[in-house]
Amino acid sequence: MRIKIEKLIYEGWGIGHDENGRAVFVKKSVPGDVLDVKITKEKKSYTEAVIEKIIEPSEKRIDPPCQYFDLCGGCEHQNIAYPDQLKFKEEIFRETLSRTKIETEILPIVQASEPFFYRNSIRFFLVEQKSGKKIFTRHNYLYTDGLVEAESCLLQSVKSNLILSLILEVVNSDRNKSLSGFYQVKIREGKFTDEFMVELMTDDNKLPFELELKTALNQIPEIKSLYHTVTPQRQLRNIRRRLLHGSPIISEKIDKYKFQISPDSFFQTNSLGVKALYDKIKEFAQIEMGDTALDLFCGTGTIGIYLSTLAKEVVGVEVVQSAVNDAKVNARINNIYNCEFIHADVNMWLRNEKIEKYENIKIILDPPRAGLNKELIKKLSNFLSLKNFTNLIYVSCNPATFARDINEFELHGLKLKKVQPLDMFPQTHHLECVGLLQKI
Known part of the structure; x- marks a missing residue:
């Protein structure tokens, strides 16, 4: 056809x-x-x-610079020059809001500082061929369960690609030795600290080539943390980790703030673009010294800590216990003492908490890709009856659920005053946005 x-x-x-x-x-x-x-x-x-x-x-x-682009599912748009990617993304974003009849000021898209080599976290799958050769693979874009050979990635750093090549060299040093359940490598990187964490993942307690891998990877002094991670049945539950070398954590910086990253920590994938995102949140929120900033779905506390010097207090709420633990540590290492991080489901917390006790509330929402439920939107909208409530900031990585939720907010008396799209993920279809909602 x-x-x-x-x-x-x-x-x-x-x-x-x-x-x-x-x-x-x-x-x-x-x-x-x-x-x-x-x-x-x-x-x-x-x-x-x-x-x-x-x-x-x-x-x-254009010709895509990556040799694996035609089959790899990691990127969709390497065959389009970056300035044109931005135009197309902005058009798609505007159309998404228009289709749901949202009328607001849409600011020009903020471009990424680096269109390549920006990812700070990536996974590769190890596969053993019939010949005994071991290869790295990524997901095939045609099939959700398909894999395609890919031994490097232009979205991660040169050093991350070097780590992959060293691992391949080791596991191919003996064609007669099986991978025996060694199936995945995960690399995390502090872009502003040049610190790396490598996880060697197996489905049982044995890590083949362990001594050789430790010796090879010790050649890279920037690898500050090396783990053997056991995931039974290759499921990300009941995980067991064994630290093979270095520190249990690495660190990353956003502006003047330092954040620790443990193996389970969530951190924005593009460290290079986080400051632009957080500066836009700061601009929209207009936090003043007498304000309380409610950081809902706060994760490891990065947004709240970034805004903390502006506010009287920051209250972060997050359902993942390990993230709350990281948030508390991050506040402590930055000498921030006006942040409180609470382990709770946001919906339950809002239902039970007397939010009226907080003064001059500014709310920051950064929910998962699935967005918000109607009960939460109604509850937040009802806070507008409070005299001390002003701005609600909605951060989203999914324009479709963002538009859906904005429609629901507007049914309850809020108005999207303006929205800022940001390209945090060049070469892919993904897009971040920050919206400012106020009472009509």
Whole structure:
């Protein structure tokens, strides 16, 4: 089937129409492409397809710099120059809000400082071929359970790629020796500290090539933390870790603040873009010295700590106990004493807490990709009846759930005054945004 790609939509799909006017979604396509495509999935109202042949390339299409781009599921847009990626992302964001009839000021998208080499965390899967050769793989974009060979990644640092190459060299030093359950490597990096954490993951207690791996990786002094991590049945529960070398944690900096990262810590994937994101939150929140900042879904406390010098107090609420523990440590190592971090489900905490006791409230929401539920939105909206409530800041990594939730807020008397999209994830479809809501 031959189609012309008309535009990009969210999640990295290009969209065209067949001769009957039926929508056809094609990954890794570029607006203006004329393509022969192969249907992979039929839905009621649309078709999914893959590129078989490029008949006429779009003038916006470029050669992707990564040799694995055509099959790897890590990126969607390396075949589009970065300035054009930004234009397309902003168009998609504006259309997402327009489609849900949200009228607001949309500020021009903030571009990333580095379009490549920005990721501070990445995983690679180890696979043993019939010949005995071991290779690294990433997810194949065509199949959720498929893997494609990829021995490096242009979204992670040169040093991270060096770590991968050393590991491959070790495990291929003996073709007759099996991986025996050694199936994954995870690398975390402090972009502003040049500290690395490496996790060698197995599905049982044995780590093959252990001595050789320790010797090889000790060649890189920036590896401050080396773990053998056991994940039974390759599930991320009942995890056991054994520290093979160095410190149990690494650190990262945002502006003048230092944060510790443990193996389970959540941290924004693009450290290089975090300051721009947090500065926008600060600008929108307009926190003053008499204010209480409620940092809901606070994670490891990075936003609250970043805003702490502006506020009378910061109260962070987070359901993950390990994240709350990290938040408390992060406040302590930065000598921040006006932050309180509470282990609780945000919904339950709001239901039980007498929020009226806090003075001059500013609320920061940074929920998971799934967004908020209606009960929470209603509860937060009701706080607007309080004289001491002013701004609500909504941080989202999912424009679709952001638009859905903003609609719900507006049903309860709030108005999205303005929103700032930020490109924290170049070469991919992902987009961050910060919205300011106030009482109508």
